[in-house]
Amino acid sequence: MNAEHLASMIRERFDDVVLARGEVTVLVPADDVPATLEWLREDAALSFDFLSCVSATDGPGADPRFWVTYELRSMPHHHRVRVKAGLSGSDPRVPSVTPSFPTADWQEREIYDLFGIVFDGHPRLRRILLPADWDGHPLRKDEELGGVPTWFRGARVPPVDEREMA
């Protein structure tokens, strides 16, 4: 199935479908994400049975500030679609798709860890790449690269003039 055909099939159900560079994107409200993914999976002609990738983008100053994207792949039909939802900057949250797509578990945790986007209904939403007591979400655009203080947990490094000389 070529991309035009795929886009027209999805347009029958969804209003906001974009076809660019051979890739089909479906824009939906955040609350509709799980139902959209499930519909795309259940439709026999589409059969998007494999969730490849959950990603997010931050655009401070814009509304919506955050975008979450879900890359779906159809194992039987060999085609792809992207589902995309915008989230507000003040309280970014979106329903988790982990209950219906278990592969989203770690991927959503990673987005939560690095962007601070909350996935409602996720069974154990906690940091995955960074330490549990990390402050902030480094992939947000307002967090700078570097400049993070070094932590020596459980130990105190005395000032230079107080150190014992060997």
Next chain:
Amino acid sequence: MSLGDSEMDAARDRLLDPATGELRQETMIINMGPQHPSTHGVLRLLLELDGETVITCEPIIGYLHTGIEKNTEYRTWQQGVTFVTRADYLSPFFNELGYCLGVERLLGIEAPERAQIIRVLVCELNRISSHLVWLATGGLELGAVSVMLYGFREREVILDIFEAITGLRMNHAYIRIGGVLMDLPEGGAGAIRDLLRILPTRIDEFETLLDDNPIWRERNEGIGVLRAEDALALGVTGPVLRAAGVTADLRKDMPYGGYETYEFDVPVATTADAYGRYRVRMEEMRESLRIVRQALERLETTPGPVMVEDPKVGWPSRLSVGPDGIGNDPEYLRHIMEESMEALIHHFKMVTQGVAVPAGEVYSAVESPRGELGFHIVSDGGHRPYRVKIRDPSFVNMQSLPAMVEGYLVADSIAANASLDPVMGGVDR
């Protein structure tokens, strides 16, 4: 020292289960890792054990997180290649290819045919070298030290070829936006032909050593079983999925970079266990050699540039091999420094500011040795990536480890993890 009655009672109570009055069956929590020879880098497994049996397993990751995705946002598009290549350090060419294909789609360009053939060539050699490391480390973890030595020995031959082609053994940054950095060196094809001659017999030898080896079979058969429907739900791809009987390979399913023009098969197994994964990877090495052979033939009859001609996109610098290795081409340096002010300005602008990529987003996926390696790339129209998300197969596949080891013996969790072939550089990025 003697205990009083009340202390004895308290000690006895602690041993007994208050509900049943039976001796309490306690489980033990142990940390396997993060420093452990069998965890492929720094992976920590929090295991709850009942004797020797794993009750629960929780992988704890992040020890190798280096912020590759964040770093790409602060460099030019071309420099992005040098970051992503370091994610999964055992398959650097695949990282470079997935990233460059994505950026090229945003730019609306395609690499010249010769560059595409070279990309396929180095990627398939890389698939073999990656599988050899899996064989070597996986063998070592199960006590097969000779397999480790053989695997690394053959891999060394491939790394020598990579060094001759790119100047580096790992993290090559060789595949660039719009093509590859430079053409194959003189005599490069000869070294690859030698490899094509040696390696098939070496793979035969590995199989003679392992296929019917009672210890190898005992340690791998029926271990780490992950059926197709579970693998698909957990997002598992690559040899682990194919060993469960699913013929899923992006090179066939959604071909990229000219793979549709090569003849090769997708090996599968049906046992869904560690032994099946071993069989699939061994066959994949043979299929990769088939592709390499075809690519070499095509290179003989396909001349031409290895970088797009468009000066607004193609990297301006030219490299050549000198007595001290690969470096700036003296002819090119003379041209920009002494002959053409325009060429110097162009070089300066491209190297300093880089290429501007039209706004938009793409998802570009390639079949890496570990499965679907995807790049979600967003551009705001500027000279730097706005967002690069690496969907690394090691990261996603690692989610299936608890399903593979829970209920098995501790020792089998080592074999199961080895059969998953995770690379922590890719998991943590």
